[in-house]
Amino acid sequence: MTWIPELFGAGKPIIGMAHFKPLPGDPRYDPAVTFQEAADSLLKDVVALQAGGVDGIMFSNEGSQPWMLNPPSVTAVSMAALVGRVRSAVRIPFGVHVIWDPRKTIELAAAVGADFAWETFTGVYASDFGLWNTNAGAVIRRQRQLDALQVRLFFEVVPEAGVYLGNRPAADHARSTIFNTRPDALCVAGLKPGEEASLDGISQIKKVSGAVPVFASTGVKPANVEQQLSIADGAIVGSAFKKDGNLWKAVDEKRVRALMEIVKKVRISD
Protein backbone atom coordinates (compact mmCIF):
# COMPACT_ATOMS: atom_id res chain seq x y z
CA MET A 1 0.00 0.00 0.00
CA THR A 2 3.06 2.26 -0.12
CA TRP A 3 1.91 3.98 -3.29
CA ILE A 4 -1.01 5.54 -1.41
CA PRO A 5 1.02 7.77 0.96
CA GLU A 6 3.56 8.35 -1.82
CA LEU A 7 0.92 9.70 -4.20
CA PHE A 8 -1.42 11.44 -1.76
CA GLY A 9 1.01 12.41 1.01
CA ALA A 10 -1.33 10.87 3.59
CA GLY A 11 -2.76 7.55 4.72
CA LYS A 12 -6.57 7.16 4.45
CA PRO A 13 -6.76 9.73 1.64
CA ILE A 14 -9.98 11.49 0.72
CA ILE A 15 -10.59 12.04 -2.99
CA GLY A 16 -13.13 14.78 -3.70
CA MET A 17 -15.35 14.57 -6.77
CA ALA A 18 -15.35 17.40 -9.34
CA HIS A 19 -18.56 16.72 -11.26
CA PHE A 20 -19.20 18.00 -14.77
CA LYS A 21 -22.50 19.57 -15.70
CA PRO A 22 -24.26 17.94 -18.71
CA LEU A 23 -21.90 17.88 -21.72
CA PRO A 24 -22.52 18.15 -25.49
CA GLY A 25 -24.57 15.13 -26.58
CA ASP A 26 -26.06 14.62 -23.10
CA PRO A 27 -29.86 14.83 -22.73
CA ARG A 28 -29.72 17.78 -20.35
CA TYR A 29 -26.91 19.68 -22.13
CA ASP A 30 -27.63 23.40 -22.40
CA PRO A 31 -25.91 24.90 -25.47
CA ALA A 32 -26.53 28.39 -24.08
CA VAL A 33 -23.90 27.74 -21.38
CA THR A 34 -20.59 29.06 -22.72
CA PHE A 35 -17.32 27.19 -22.46
CA GLN A 36 -16.10 29.82 -20.03
CA GLU A 37 -19.16 29.38 -17.79
CA ALA A 38 -18.75 25.60 -17.79
CA ALA A 39 -15.05 25.97 -16.98
CA ASP A 40 -15.74 28.50 -14.22
CA SER A 41 -18.25 26.21 -12.55
CA LEU A 42 -15.75 23.32 -12.60
CA LEU A 43 -12.94 25.58 -11.43
CA LYS A 44 -14.95 26.76 -8.41
CA ASP A 45 -15.46 23.16 -7.31
CA VAL A 46 -11.76 22.38 -7.76
CA VAL A 47 -10.73 25.45 -5.77
CA ALA A 48 -13.22 24.71 -2.97
CA LEU A 49 -12.09 21.07 -2.72
CA GLN A 50 -8.43 22.06 -2.51
CA ALA A 51 -9.04 24.89 -0.06
CA GLY A 52 -11.05 22.50 2.10
CA GLY A 53 -8.06 20.15 2.23
CA VAL A 54 -8.87 17.03 0.17
CA ASP A 55 -5.96 14.79 -0.85
CA GLY A 56 -6.99 14.18 -4.47
CA ILE A 57 -9.59 15.19 -7.05
CA MET A 58 -11.65 12.94 -9.34
CA PHE A 59 -13.14 14.48 -12.51
CA SER A 60 -16.31 12.69 -13.54
CA ASN A 61 -19.29 13.26 -15.86
CA GLU A 62 -22.02 12.97 -13.23
CA GLY A 63 -24.23 15.27 -15.34
CA SER A 64 -24.37 12.79 -18.25
CA GLN A 65 -27.40 10.92 -16.89
CA PRO A 66 -28.74 8.48 -17.85
CA TRP A 67 -25.22 7.08 -17.94
CA MET A 68 -24.04 4.79 -20.71
CA LEU A 69 -21.72 1.80 -20.72
CA ASN A 70 -20.29 3.11 -24.00
CA PRO A 71 -20.87 6.87 -24.11
CA PRO A 72 -20.12 8.74 -27.35
CA SER A 73 -16.62 10.15 -27.80
CA VAL A 74 -17.85 13.73 -27.55
CA THR A 75 -18.45 13.20 -23.82
CA ALA A 76 -14.84 12.41 -22.98
CA VAL A 77 -13.49 14.93 -25.52
CA SER A 78 -15.56 17.65 -23.82
CA MET A 79 -14.24 16.55 -20.43
CA ALA A 80 -10.68 16.77 -21.76
CA ALA A 81 -11.20 20.34 -22.96
CA LEU A 82 -12.56 21.44 -19.57
CA VAL A 83 -9.86 19.62 -17.60
CA GLY A 84 -7.33 21.42 -19.83
CA ARG A 85 -8.98 24.74 -19.05
CA VAL A 86 -8.74 24.26 -15.24
CA ARG A 87 -5.49 22.25 -15.21
CA SER A 88 -3.23 25.08 -14.08
CA ALA A 89 -5.33 25.44 -10.89
CA VAL A 90 -5.02 21.76 -9.92
CA ARG A 91 -2.29 21.42 -7.28
CA ILE A 92 -2.96 17.89 -5.97
CA PRO A 93 -3.09 14.41 -7.56
CA PHE A 94 -6.10 13.97 -9.82
CA GLY A 95 -7.99 11.18 -11.51
CA VAL A 96 -10.68 10.74 -14.15
CA HIS A 97 -13.85 8.71 -14.46
CA VAL A 98 -15.82 8.53 -17.73
CA ILE A 99 -18.97 6.84 -16.46
CA TRP A 100 -19.18 3.80 -17.20
CA ASP A 101 -16.53 3.27 -19.84
CA PRO A 102 -13.16 1.86 -18.73
CA ARG A 103 -11.52 2.24 -22.13
CA LYS A 104 -12.44 5.90 -22.55
CA THR A 105 -11.50 6.48 -18.92
CA ILE A 106 -7.99 5.15 -19.60
CA GLU A 107 -7.76 7.17 -22.82
CA LEU A 108 -8.81 10.34 -20.99
CA ALA A 109 -6.27 9.65 -18.25
CA ALA A 110 -3.54 9.34 -20.89
CA ALA A 111 -4.71 12.49 -22.68
CA VAL A 112 -4.76 14.73 -19.60
CA GLY A 113 -1.89 13.13 -17.66
CA ALA A 114 -4.08 11.95 -14.78
CA ASP A 115 -2.55 10.13 -11.80
CA PHE A 116 -5.40 7.68 -11.39
CA ALA A 117 -8.64 6.44 -12.91
CA TRP A 118 -11.81 4.93 -11.46
CA GLU A 119 -14.06 2.43 -13.23
CA THR A 120 -15.73 -0.96 -13.17
CA PHE A 121 -13.03 -2.99 -14.92
CA THR A 122 -14.09 -6.56 -14.12
CA GLY A 123 -17.23 -8.66 -13.73
CA VAL A 124 -20.65 -9.00 -15.33
CA TYR A 125 -23.71 -7.30 -13.86
CA ALA A 126 -27.43 -6.90 -14.35
CA SER A 127 -27.88 -3.15 -13.91
CA ASP A 128 -30.00 -0.07 -14.48
CA PHE A 129 -27.87 0.43 -17.61
CA GLY A 130 -28.64 -3.03 -19.00
CA LEU A 131 -26.29 -5.97 -19.20
CA TRP A 132 -23.01 -4.61 -17.91
CA ASN A 133 -20.03 -6.51 -19.25
CA THR A 134 -16.32 -5.78 -18.96
CA ASN A 135 -13.11 -6.75 -20.73
CA ALA A 136 -10.16 -5.96 -18.48
CA GLY A 137 -7.61 -7.64 -20.74
CA ALA A 138 -8.43 -5.38 -23.67
CA VAL A 139 -8.59 -2.27 -21.49
CA ILE A 140 -5.22 -2.86 -19.80
CA ARG A 141 -3.61 -3.63 -23.15
CA ARG A 142 -4.96 -0.26 -24.34
CA GLN A 143 -3.38 1.35 -21.28
CA ARG A 144 0.00 -0.04 -22.29
CA GLN A 145 -0.42 1.02 -25.94
CA LEU A 146 -0.89 4.58 -24.71
CA ASP A 147 2.25 4.48 -22.54
CA ALA A 148 -0.02 5.09 -19.55
CA LEU A 149 0.93 2.23 -17.23
CA GLN A 150 1.74 4.75 -14.51
CA VAL A 151 -1.97 5.60 -14.14
CA ARG A 152 -3.24 3.96 -10.93
CA LEU A 153 -6.47 2.05 -11.49
CA PHE A 154 -9.29 2.01 -8.93
CA PHE A 155 -11.49 -1.02 -9.57
CA GLU A 156 -15.08 -0.72 -8.47
CA VAL A 157 -15.78 -4.33 -7.46
CA VAL A 158 -19.18 -3.60 -5.95
CA PRO A 159 -20.70 -1.16 -8.46
CA GLU A 160 -23.75 1.02 -8.01
CA ALA A 161 -27.12 0.26 -9.55
CA GLY A 162 -26.40 -3.37 -10.35
CA VAL A 163 -25.89 -6.92 -9.12
CA TYR A 164 -23.24 -9.46 -10.10
CA LEU A 165 -24.88 -11.98 -12.42
CA GLY A 166 -25.23 -15.30 -10.69
CA ASN A 167 -25.00 -13.62 -7.28
CA ARG A 168 -21.30 -14.22 -6.90
CA PRO A 169 -20.05 -13.28 -3.44
CA ALA A 170 -18.25 -9.92 -3.61
CA ALA A 171 -15.29 -11.30 -1.66
CA ASP A 172 -14.75 -14.02 -4.27
CA HIS A 173 -14.96 -11.47 -7.04
CA ALA A 174 -12.44 -9.26 -5.22
CA ARG A 175 -10.02 -12.13 -4.65
CA SER A 176 -10.02 -13.35 -8.22
CA THR A 177 -9.91 -9.79 -9.58
CA ILE A 178 -6.79 -9.15 -7.51
CA PHE A 179 -5.17 -12.29 -8.87
CA ASN A 180 -6.26 -11.86 -12.49
CA THR A 181 -5.94 -8.13 -13.08
CA ARG A 182 -3.69 -6.66 -10.35
CA PRO A 183 -5.74 -3.57 -9.47
CA ASP A 184 -4.04 -0.68 -7.67
CA ALA A 185 -7.08 -0.23 -5.43
CA LEU A 186 -10.58 -1.60 -4.97
CA CYS A 187 -13.73 0.47 -4.45
CA VAL A 188 -16.95 -0.54 -2.75
CA ALA A 189 -20.07 1.47 -3.53
CA GLY A 190 -23.55 1.71 -2.10
CA LEU A 191 -26.67 1.63 -4.26
CA LYS A 192 -26.08 5.09 -5.74
CA PRO A 193 -24.04 8.25 -5.20
CA GLY A 194 -24.65 9.61 -1.71
CA GLU A 195 -25.67 6.24 -0.23
CA GLU A 196 -23.09 4.57 1.93
CA ALA A 197 -21.57 1.17 1.24
CA SER A 198 -22.44 -1.35 3.93
CA LEU A 199 -19.71 -1.71 6.56
CA ASP A 200 -20.12 -5.43 6.36
CA GLY A 201 -19.60 -5.30 2.59
CA ILE A 202 -16.38 -3.30 2.99
CA SER A 203 -15.19 -5.69 5.72
CA GLN A 204 -15.78 -8.74 3.53
CA ILE A 205 -13.59 -7.24 0.80
CA LYS A 206 -11.00 -5.96 3.24
CA LYS A 207 -10.55 -9.44 4.68
CA VAL A 208 -9.38 -10.79 1.32
CA SER A 209 -7.68 -7.75 -0.22
CA GLY A 210 -4.24 -8.17 1.36
CA ALA A 211 -1.95 -5.32 0.29
CA VAL A 212 -4.50 -3.80 -2.11
CA PRO A 213 -6.16 -0.74 -0.57
CA VAL A 214 -9.96 -0.64 -0.36
CA PHE A 215 -11.89 2.62 -0.81
CA ALA A 216 -15.43 3.44 0.22
CA SER A 217 -16.67 5.12 -2.95
CA THR A 218 -20.14 6.45 -2.10
CA GLY A 219 -22.02 8.04 0.76
CA VAL A 220 -19.12 8.89 3.08
CA LYS A 221 -20.09 11.90 5.24
CA PRO A 222 -19.22 13.44 8.62
CA ALA A 223 -21.71 11.18 10.43
CA ASN A 224 -20.11 7.95 9.18
CA VAL A 225 -16.57 8.79 8.05
CA GLU A 226 -14.92 7.64 11.28
CA GLN A 227 -16.70 4.30 11.10
CA GLN A 228 -16.08 3.79 7.38
CA LEU A 229 -12.39 4.68 7.66
CA SER A 230 -12.02 2.30 10.61
CA ILE A 231 -12.15 -0.37 7.90
CA ALA A 232 -11.59 1.35 4.53
CA ASP A 233 -8.18 2.66 3.46
CA GLY A 234 -9.62 5.85 1.99
CA ALA A 235 -12.76 7.32 0.50
CA ILE A 236 -14.08 8.96 -2.63
CA VAL A 237 -16.47 11.73 -1.59
CA GLY A 238 -18.96 13.71 -3.66
CA SER A 239 -22.41 14.51 -2.25
CA ALA A 240 -21.24 15.27 1.31
CA PHE A 241 -19.10 18.13 -0.02
CA LYS A 242 -21.93 19.77 -1.94
CA LYS A 243 -24.11 22.59 -0.68
CA ASP A 244 -26.92 21.09 1.44
CA GLY A 245 -25.39 17.65 0.74
CA ASN A 246 -27.10 17.76 -2.67
CA LEU A 247 -25.12 15.95 -5.37
CA TRP A 248 -26.15 18.44 -8.09
CA LYS A 249 -25.10 21.60 -6.24
CA ALA A 250 -21.71 23.33 -6.03
CA VAL A 251 -18.94 22.22 -3.67
CA ASP A 252 -19.12 24.02 -0.32
CA GLU A 253 -15.64 24.63 1.11
CA LYS A 254 -16.97 24.71 4.70
CA ARG A 255 -18.44 21.24 4.29
CA VAL A 256 -15.18 19.97 2.83
CA ARG A 257 -13.20 21.40 5.74
CA ALA A 258 -15.62 19.96 8.32
CA LEU A 259 -15.24 16.43 6.96
CA MET A 260 -11.48 16.76 6.57
CA GLU A 261 -11.15 17.84 10.24
CA ILE A 262 -12.69 14.53 11.30
CA VAL A 263 -10.49 12.61 8.83
CA LYS A 264 -7.35 14.20 10.29
CA LYS A 265 -8.36 13.05 13.79
CA VAL A 266 -8.98 9.53 12.49
CA ARG A 267 -5.53 9.52 10.90
CA ILE A 268 -3.84 10.56 14.16
CA SER A 269 -5.55 7.86 16.18
CA ASP A 270 -4.94 5.27 13.45
Place this chain on the structure above:
Amino acid sequence: MQPWFKELFGVSKPVIAMCHFQALPGDRDYDEKKGVEWILESASADLNALQNGGVDAVMFSNERSMPWMTKVEPVGPMTMAYVIGQLRDQIRVPYGINVIWDPTASIDLAVATRAQFVREIFTGAYASDFGLWAPNCGEIVRHQRAVCGQDVRLFFNITPEAAVYMGGRDLADVARSTVFNARPDALCISGMTAGMETPLGDLKTVREAISDVPIFANTGVRLENVEEQFKFADGAITGTTFKRDGYIWNEVDEKRVRAFMDKVKSIR
Protein backbone atom coordinates in the same frame (compact mmCIF):
# COMPACT_ATOMS: atom_id res chain seq x y z
CA MET B 1 -19.67 36.91 -50.31
CA GLN B 2 -21.76 35.29 -47.56
CA PRO B 3 -22.24 37.63 -44.58
CA TRP B 4 -21.04 34.99 -42.08
CA PHE B 5 -17.71 34.79 -43.85
CA LYS B 6 -16.89 38.45 -43.34
CA GLU B 7 -18.32 38.38 -39.82
CA LEU B 8 -16.24 35.39 -38.76
CA PHE B 9 -12.89 36.51 -40.17
CA GLY B 10 -13.34 40.29 -40.20
CA VAL B 11 -11.46 40.60 -43.51
CA SER B 12 -11.79 39.54 -47.11
CA LYS B 13 -9.31 36.90 -48.37
CA PRO B 14 -8.66 35.52 -44.87
CA VAL B 15 -5.57 33.46 -44.15
CA ILE B 16 -6.19 30.49 -41.84
CA ALA B 17 -2.91 29.21 -40.44
CA MET B 18 -2.32 25.62 -39.43
CA CYS B 19 -1.31 24.93 -35.85
CA HIS B 20 0.04 21.39 -36.20
CA PHE B 21 0.10 19.09 -33.17
CA GLN B 22 3.00 16.79 -32.41
CA ALA B 23 2.23 13.05 -32.42
CA LEU B 24 -0.44 12.16 -29.84
CA PRO B 25 -0.71 9.25 -27.36
CA GLY B 26 -1.34 6.07 -29.34
CA ASP B 27 0.32 7.44 -32.50
CA ARG B 28 3.36 5.69 -33.91
CA ASP B 29 5.59 8.71 -33.30
CA TYR B 30 4.29 9.67 -29.84
CA ASP B 31 7.20 10.58 -27.58
CA GLU B 32 6.22 9.10 -24.21
CA LYS B 33 9.27 10.61 -22.51
CA LYS B 34 8.35 14.18 -23.41
CA GLY B 35 4.67 13.40 -22.88
CA VAL B 36 1.60 15.58 -23.40
CA GLU B 37 3.33 18.58 -21.77
CA TRP B 38 5.67 18.82 -24.73
CA ILE B 39 2.76 18.65 -27.20
CA LEU B 40 1.28 21.60 -25.30
CA GLU B 41 4.54 23.61 -25.31
CA SER B 42 5.04 23.02 -29.00
CA ALA B 43 1.45 24.00 -29.94
CA SER B 44 1.65 27.05 -27.68
CA ALA B 45 4.85 28.31 -29.35
CA ASP B 46 3.39 27.85 -32.86
CA LEU B 47 0.08 29.48 -31.90
CA ASN B 48 1.84 32.55 -30.55
CA ALA B 49 4.16 32.86 -33.54
CA LEU B 50 1.17 32.65 -35.90
CA GLN B 51 -0.84 35.24 -34.00
CA ASN B 52 2.09 37.62 -33.57
CA GLY B 53 2.76 37.27 -37.30
CA GLY B 54 -0.76 38.53 -37.99
CA VAL B 55 -2.79 35.59 -39.36
CA ASP B 56 -6.57 35.96 -39.47
CA ALA B 57 -7.44 32.58 -37.95
CA VAL B 58 -5.85 29.30 -36.90
CA MET B 59 -6.74 25.67 -37.45
CA PHE B 60 -5.64 22.96 -35.03
CA SER B 61 -4.82 19.63 -36.65
CA ASN B 62 -3.12 16.36 -35.75
CA GLU B 63 -0.64 16.60 -38.62
CA ARG B 64 1.89 14.29 -36.94
CA SER B 65 -0.59 11.44 -36.37
CA MET B 66 0.71 9.66 -39.46
CA PRO B 67 -0.27 7.35 -40.98
CA TRP B 68 -3.67 9.01 -40.66
CA MET B 69 -6.91 7.16 -40.11
CA THR B 70 -10.34 7.82 -41.59
CA LYS B 71 -11.86 6.86 -38.24
CA VAL B 72 -9.62 7.93 -35.36
CA GLU B 73 -9.31 6.52 -31.86
CA PRO B 74 -10.86 8.87 -29.27
CA VAL B 75 -7.60 9.44 -27.36
CA GLY B 76 -6.29 11.68 -30.16
CA PRO B 77 -9.07 14.28 -30.03
CA MET B 78 -9.14 13.96 -26.22
CA THR B 79 -5.48 15.02 -26.10
CA MET B 80 -6.12 17.82 -28.58
CA ALA B 81 -9.07 18.97 -26.46
CA TYR B 82 -6.93 19.02 -23.32
CA VAL B 83 -4.22 21.06 -25.07
CA ILE B 84 -6.69 23.51 -26.64
CA GLY B 85 -8.36 23.85 -23.21
CA GLN B 86 -5.00 24.84 -21.76
CA LEU B 87 -4.27 27.26 -24.65
CA ARG B 88 -7.67 28.87 -24.71
CA ASP B 89 -6.61 32.04 -22.86
CA GLN B 90 -3.92 32.63 -25.47
CA ILE B 91 -6.16 32.30 -28.54
CA ARG B 92 -6.99 35.75 -29.93
CA VAL B 93 -8.34 34.85 -33.40
CA PRO B 94 -11.15 32.63 -34.73
CA TYR B 95 -10.13 28.99 -34.67
CA GLY B 96 -11.05 25.76 -36.37
CA ILE B 97 -10.44 22.04 -36.08
CA ASN B 98 -9.28 19.24 -38.34
CA VAL B 99 -9.01 15.78 -36.81
CA ILE B 100 -7.48 14.07 -39.83
CA TRP B 101 -9.46 12.33 -41.53
CA ASP B 102 -12.48 11.95 -39.31
CA PRO B 103 -15.32 14.44 -39.84
CA THR B 104 -17.37 13.23 -36.87
CA ALA B 105 -14.41 13.42 -34.48
CA SER B 106 -13.63 16.88 -35.90
CA ILE B 107 -17.14 18.10 -35.13
CA ASP B 108 -16.99 16.57 -31.64
CA LEU B 109 -13.73 18.37 -30.90
CA ALA B 110 -15.08 21.63 -32.31
CA VAL B 111 -18.14 21.40 -30.06
CA ALA B 112 -16.01 20.45 -27.04
CA THR B 113 -13.64 23.41 -27.53
CA ARG B 114 -16.23 25.80 -29.03
CA ALA B 115 -14.28 26.13 -32.26
CA GLN B 116 -16.01 28.09 -35.03
CA PHE B 117 -15.20 25.90 -38.03
CA VAL B 118 -14.07 22.48 -39.16
CA ARG B 119 -12.28 21.29 -42.29
CA GLU B 120 -12.74 17.73 -43.48
CA ILE B 121 -13.76 15.39 -46.27
CA PHE B 122 -17.53 15.11 -45.90
CA THR B 123 -18.59 13.82 -49.33
CA GLY B 124 -17.47 11.60 -52.17
CA ALA B 125 -15.94 8.16 -52.61
CA TYR B 126 -12.19 7.84 -53.07
CA ALA B 127 -9.42 5.31 -53.54
CA SER B 128 -6.67 6.59 -51.25
CA ASP B 129 -3.45 5.89 -49.36
CA PHE B 130 -5.74 5.28 -46.36
CA GLY B 131 -7.85 2.68 -48.16
CA LEU B 132 -11.39 3.01 -49.42
CA TRP B 133 -12.60 6.41 -48.33
CA ALA B 134 -16.32 7.13 -48.35
CA PRO B 135 -17.67 9.45 -45.65
CA ASN B 136 -21.39 9.62 -45.04
CA CYS B 137 -22.33 13.28 -45.05
CA GLY B 138 -25.95 12.80 -44.04
CA GLU B 139 -24.96 10.85 -40.97
CA ILE B 140 -22.20 13.29 -40.05
CA VAL B 141 -24.43 16.34 -40.26
CA ARG B 142 -27.16 14.63 -38.22
CA HIS B 143 -24.50 13.89 -35.60
CA GLN B 144 -23.56 17.58 -35.70
CA ARG B 145 -27.11 18.45 -34.77
CA ALA B 146 -27.25 15.76 -32.05
CA VAL B 147 -24.28 17.33 -30.25
CA CYS B 148 -25.69 20.86 -30.63
CA GLY B 149 -22.96 21.83 -33.09
CA GLN B 150 -25.15 23.59 -35.67
CA ASP B 151 -23.11 26.80 -35.36
CA VAL B 152 -19.88 25.12 -36.43
CA ARG B 153 -19.08 26.11 -40.04
CA LEU B 154 -18.16 23.14 -42.22
CA PHE B 155 -15.38 23.55 -44.80
CA PHE B 156 -15.66 20.73 -47.32
CA ASN B 157 -12.39 19.62 -48.84
CA ILE B 158 -13.63 18.23 -52.16
CA THR B 159 -10.20 17.33 -53.55
CA PRO B 160 -8.66 15.22 -50.78
CA GLU B 161 -4.94 14.69 -50.68
CA ALA B 162 -3.43 11.30 -51.45
CA ALA B 163 -6.63 10.11 -53.12
CA VAL B 164 -8.52 9.90 -56.36
CA TYR B 165 -12.29 10.17 -56.87
CA MET B 166 -13.41 6.72 -57.91
CA GLY B 167 -14.76 6.86 -61.42
CA GLY B 168 -12.80 10.01 -62.23
CA ARG B 169 -15.63 12.45 -61.75
CA ASP B 170 -15.32 15.97 -63.16
CA LEU B 171 -14.35 18.55 -60.51
CA ALA B 172 -16.95 21.10 -61.62
CA ASP B 173 -19.68 18.46 -61.34
CA VAL B 174 -18.46 17.41 -57.89
CA ALA B 175 -18.48 21.02 -56.73
CA ARG B 176 -21.95 21.71 -58.10
CA SER B 177 -23.64 18.60 -56.74
CA THR B 178 -21.88 18.88 -53.37
CA VAL B 179 -23.15 22.43 -52.97
CA PHE B 180 -26.68 21.35 -53.87
CA ASN B 181 -26.78 18.13 -51.81
CA ALA B 182 -24.80 18.99 -48.72
CA ARG B 183 -24.87 22.80 -48.41
CA PRO B 184 -21.26 23.28 -47.35
CA ASP B 185 -20.29 26.56 -45.71
CA ALA B 186 -17.08 26.66 -47.77
CA LEU B 187 -15.15 24.51 -50.23
CA CYS B 188 -11.44 23.69 -50.03
CA ILE B 189 -9.41 22.81 -53.13
CA SER B 190 -6.08 21.07 -52.59
CA GLY B 191 -2.90 19.94 -54.28
CA MET B 192 -1.50 16.42 -54.02
CA THR B 193 -0.16 16.73 -50.44
CA ALA B 194 0.30 19.31 -47.71
CA GLY B 195 2.73 21.91 -49.08
CA MET B 196 1.95 21.26 -52.75
CA GLU B 197 0.22 24.07 -54.58
CA THR B 198 -3.41 23.75 -55.64
CA PRO B 199 -3.49 23.73 -59.46
CA LEU B 200 -4.70 27.15 -60.59
CA GLY B 201 -6.88 25.46 -63.18
CA ASP B 202 -8.78 23.60 -60.43
CA LEU B 203 -9.46 26.81 -58.53
CA LYS B 204 -10.66 28.44 -61.75
CA THR B 205 -12.90 25.47 -62.57
CA VAL B 206 -14.60 25.53 -59.18
CA ARG B 207 -14.87 29.32 -59.16
CA GLU B 208 -16.68 29.22 -62.48
CA ALA B 209 -18.98 26.41 -61.32
CA ILE B 210 -19.85 27.92 -57.93
CA SER B 211 -20.61 31.54 -57.22
CA ASP B 212 -22.24 31.67 -53.79
CA VAL B 213 -19.93 29.52 -51.62
CA PRO B 214 -16.47 30.70 -50.52
CA ILE B 215 -13.50 28.76 -51.89
CA PHE B 216 -10.21 28.19 -50.06
CA ALA B 217 -6.88 27.33 -51.62
CA ASN B 218 -6.08 24.53 -49.22
CA THR B 219 -2.44 23.55 -49.75
CA GLY B 220 0.87 25.01 -50.88
CA VAL B 221 0.00 28.70 -50.78
CA ARG B 222 3.18 30.77 -50.28
CA LEU B 223 4.64 34.22 -50.79
CA GLU B 224 5.37 33.61 -54.48
CA ASN B 225 1.95 32.33 -55.51
CA VAL B 226 -0.57 33.88 -53.11
CA GLU B 227 -1.46 36.76 -55.41
CA GLU B 228 -2.17 34.38 -58.28
CA GLN B 229 -4.15 31.94 -56.08
CA PHE B 230 -6.26 34.81 -54.72
CA LYS B 231 -7.45 35.62 -58.24
CA PHE B 232 -9.87 32.71 -57.81
CA ALA B 233 -9.74 31.78 -54.12
CA ASP B 234 -11.59 33.68 -51.38
CA GLY B 235 -9.00 32.72 -48.78
CA ALA B 236 -6.15 30.37 -48.01
CA ILE B 237 -5.35 27.67 -45.48
CA THR B 238 -1.60 27.69 -45.02
CA GLY B 239 0.82 25.54 -43.05
CA THR B 240 4.13 24.64 -44.61
CA THR B 241 5.12 28.11 -45.79
CA PHE B 242 5.01 29.43 -42.20
CA LYS B 243 7.47 26.85 -40.92
CA ARG B 244 11.21 27.49 -40.57
CA ASP B 245 12.87 26.90 -43.98
CA GLY B 246 9.40 26.13 -45.40
CA TYR B 247 9.71 22.60 -44.01
CA ILE B 248 6.42 21.20 -42.70
CA TRP B 249 7.82 19.48 -39.58
CA ASN B 250 9.76 22.51 -38.33
CA GLU B 251 8.32 25.02 -35.88
CA VAL B 252 6.48 28.16 -37.07
CA ASP B 253 8.81 31.03 -37.94
CA GLU B 254 7.18 34.35 -37.02
CA LYS B 255 9.28 36.27 -39.58
CA ARG B 256 7.98 34.10 -42.40
CA VAL B 257 4.41 34.59 -41.17
CA ARG B 258 4.80 38.35 -41.07
CA ALA B 259 6.38 38.52 -44.53
CA PHE B 260 3.49 36.47 -45.96
CA MET B 261 0.82 38.48 -44.17
CA ASP B 262 2.40 41.78 -45.33
CA LYS B 263 2.06 40.54 -48.89
CA VAL B 264 -1.56 39.47 -48.30
CA LYS B 265 -2.43 42.85 -46.80
CA SER B 266 -0.98 44.59 -49.84
CA ILE B 267 -3.27 42.49 -52.06
CA ARG B 268 -6.56 42.91 -50.18
